[in-house]
Amino acid sequence: MRELVEYIAGTLTGAPESVTVTEEQRGHRVVLRLQVDDAHKGKIIGRGGRVAESMRALLRVAVVKSHTRAVLQID
Secondary structure, eight states: OHHHHHHHHHHHHSOGGGOEEEEEEETTEEEEEEEOOTTTHHHHHOGGGHHHHHHHHHHHHHTGGGTOEEEEEEO
8 A cells, every 4th residue: 555655646746755655554544644845745635635535545445355444644
């Protein structure tokens, strides 16, 4: 899951070196914290949060078979 978020965020920003993703397990929930430079934050969030919501939807689809929940936090 972490690799998926890193790939998407790196592609969107055009600067994969500025993307950091940490993964934390909390019971049946996985919390992914995405950190990007302030200059690239607008590309990750998107107009009205559409890009961020799309990333969260893809993440939910990716964890369906593992019977866990995934949460994406953008810092």
